[in-house]
Amino acid sequence: MAKIFNTLTRRLDPFIPGGVAKDSTAEYPPVTIYSCGPTVYSYAHIGNFRTFVFNDFLRRYLKFRGYTVNHAMNITDVDDKTIAGALKEGVTLKEYTDNYTQIFFEDCKTLNIEPVEHYPRATESIDAMIDIIAHLDKKGLIYEKDGSLYFSIAKFHKYGRLSNVTSMDIKAGARYDADEYTKEDVRDFALWKAPKENEPYWETPFGKGRPGWHIECSAMVRKIFGTTIDIHTGGVDLIFPHHENEIAQSEAAYDEPFVRYWLHVEHLLVEGSKMSKSLGNFFTLRDLLDKGYSPRAIRYLLLTAHYRKQLNFTFDGLTQAGQALLRIDNLIARLNDIKQEKPINEEAEKRCSQFIGSFIEAVDDDLNIAEGIGTFFDFLHDINTLIDKRMLGKADADTIMHILNHIDSVFGFIFFHGTVTVNKEEIEALIEERNKARKEKNFTKADSIRDELYSKGIIVQDTREGTRWLIKS
Ligand SMILES: [Zn+2]
Structure with missing residues (x-):
């Protein structure tokens, strides 16, 4: 991958996994990726799935380009929402979150999202959180108030680099963090929260409590990868304060860079508006399936927009996605119809390698899949023309099918038909x-x-x- 837009540097940076340039892709160490995952308190909505489909596309494309990947996505299974949900249903936190974790995995499978290598759960990573807090404590960067522990942002001079948020921007009294605890400085955030009544807690060297949200991701990155990782992804709404706080905790604790490349996926709108339950335009994946839309068309629509542009999700768009897929299916059917043996058509052969070249050129430029999909349909058009002219034989058809299979390792929607079962x-x-x-x-x-x-x-x-x-x- 040649260039990638890095939120941290605010520019297109050359992509160098491990930070040391090599002569060939094969020499690079596995690309380490961490993606902020779901909070398992409910069904994930299609805005969440835009980000998860992007993560999937990213890892698939890296593999397509010859890298190996080592990818983690966390499962947030303890926070205000999961605790409230479990209390409301009268089940244990584990029973409650196991159910929604299972649903999340099923939804990923429905959308043909590849499993990643690690799915760490917050409740199973408490040891790594304790380690970070102990390091920060040794350096005098935390303080305690009413049984909770806070990170003192004033003592971390690099705070604000990712989001460009300065202390001037954070007005006194502004509520930017989702916790209601008192603290010395409004900018400070909770690392560890004192337990309230009826809440689950863990025994630690610094007392009973439960983790703050931000510490979870820092801890899992450390626990799984041990050191600086290549890529961290998430939605743009996580840049501040979540990712800013992750950097502060990790870099202050371990004195080394946390992440090389920060990638953020833009918002998804529905019919031009921000998705909200009150507007009636809030959809989970299952809502769309219930309306009769296919997982394949949903995947196509979510995947083929550039990740740094807002995606306006519309039902017209879903119908058009279905039509685009039909064009692909038509070509496949036509290729399957070619039975006659003919000498190899050089034009078709040339067009195949040219397509792969132009696809890579487009997507290497900051993962521009929108342009990549354009090169794909140009290719389909030209192959259709060759079939119209009856210029292709069985061997050509096989070569083209091979190209379609190859590119589908990135797309995941050419030969994927979702849950449709046919007799x-x-x-x-x-x-x-x-x-x-x-x-x-x-x-x-x-x-x-x-x-x-x-x-x-x-x-x-x-x-x-x-x-x-x-x-x-
Ligand atoms: Zn996170």
């Missing part, structure tokens, strides 16, 4: 029956069979090569 024999029997009806000029019957198949999610097409069927997206 091939039943479909072919119905198509056979429809062909018979057409031969007998019983078009009413033929049309009704086509409609029946459509209602089962199958599109029937009559082509010069005969009748074929595709799975609707």
Whole structure:
């Protein structure tokens, strides 16, 4: 990957995993990535999934470019919301969060998001949090108030580098952190919180309590990777204060850079507005599936917008995503129809390698998938033209299918059909029956069979090569 926009430096930086340039990609150590994951108190919404699909695209693209990746995403299973949710339902915190963790994994699978290498849970990383707090304490950077421990921002002079927030910006009394504890300076944040009544707590060398949110990510990065990591991702809303505070804790505790590249994904809007329950435009993934939209089209729509641009999620956009996928499916069906052996077509061969080259050129430039997908549809168009001219034989079709498989290691929507399960024999029997009806000029019957198949999610097409069927997206 050539260049990547780094929130920390506010510019496109050359991408050098490990911080030391090598002659070839294969020589680099695994790219270490940490992504802020879900708080498992409820179903994740599609704004969350925009970020999670981006994380997936990032790791897939790095692998496509020849890197290996070592990727962690945390599961926040203790905070105000999870504690309140468990109390309300009268179950233990673990029972409550295990359920939503499971749901989160199912949703990821539904969207064809690859599992990452590590899913650390906050409640299983308390030892690493204690270690950070002990280091900070030794350096005199924390203080205690009413049983809670706070990080003293005034003593960390580099505070504000990531978000560009200065102490002048933080007005006295402004509420920017989600805790209600008293502290010496409004900018300070809680590392460790004194337990309130009915709340779960852990015994530590500095007393009973539970973790603040920010410390969790710093602790997990340390626990899993041990030292500076390459990439940290999250939504733009996490830059301040969450990521700023992660840097403060980690760099003050261990005196080494925390992260080389900070990548932040822009907001998702729904029909032009910020998603909110009161506006009625708040959707979880399952809401969209209940409305009949396919996971494949949702993945396509979330993945193909540039991560640093706001994405306006609309139902028209989802329909268009389905149409784009149909164009891909049509090409695949046409390639499958090519049975004739012919000498290799040099134009097709050249076009394949040219496509991969232009795709890489586009996406290497700050992960510009929007432009990358443009090069992909140009490629599809040109292949269709060659098929129209009947210039391709079986070997060419195989080569092109190979390219589609290769690029789908990044996209994950070409050969992925989500949860649609088809009974091939039943479909072919119905198509056979429809062909018979057409031969007998019983078009009413033929049309009704086509409609029946459509209602089962199958599109029937009559082509010069005969009748074929595709799975609707
Ligand atoms: Zn985080």
